Amino acid sequence: MSEPARDIVIEVESFYLPAESNPSQQRFVFGYRVAIRNHWDYSIQLLARYWRISQGSGEVREVRGEGVVGRQPMIAPGLPFNYSSRAILDSQVGVMEGSYTFMAPALGDTFDVTIAPFRLACPLHLH
Incomplete structure (x- = not known):
């Protein structure tokens, strides 16, 4: 029997946080909101995250960890x-991309879902 297609949608919206940033010290803080939608027939649990953050300065940082925001949520x-x-x-601009590792407990199956690249950018200030 073939496995049903996984239908997990991940959408990300990013925004600049000027009150937490300090451009004179090369500190630019961005928030991002993530929406994970499970359109599959099975509950899934988010086990781990991987982010690749490319900065305008050329630096690339990789972040790996369990779950998100201190949780490993079950998503029905x-x-x-x-x-x-x-x-x-x-720097004022960057790109984040990565993946989440999920488990479908009913199937004993672990799999990754890619998170498409999204831009982090300060709005232009005209003086």
């Missing part, structure tokens, strides 16, 4: 899971 079919987090860069 048809229900979204949303969370917010942030990234601190040394």
Whole structure:
């Protein structure tokens, strides 16, 4: 029997946090909101995250860890899971991309879902 297609959608929205940033010290803080939608027939648990953060300065940082925001949430079919987090860069622009590792307990199956690249950028200030 073939495995049903996984239908997990991950959407990310990023935004600049000027109140937490300090451009004179090369500190640019960005928030991002993640929405994970499970359109599959099985509950899934988010076990781990991987981020690749490319900064405008040329530096690339990789971040790996368990779950997200201190949790390893179970996401039932048809229900979204949303969370917010942030990234601190040394330049005004950057790109984040990565993947989440999920487990489908009913199937004993572990798999990765790719997170498409998204841009982190300060709005232009005209003086």
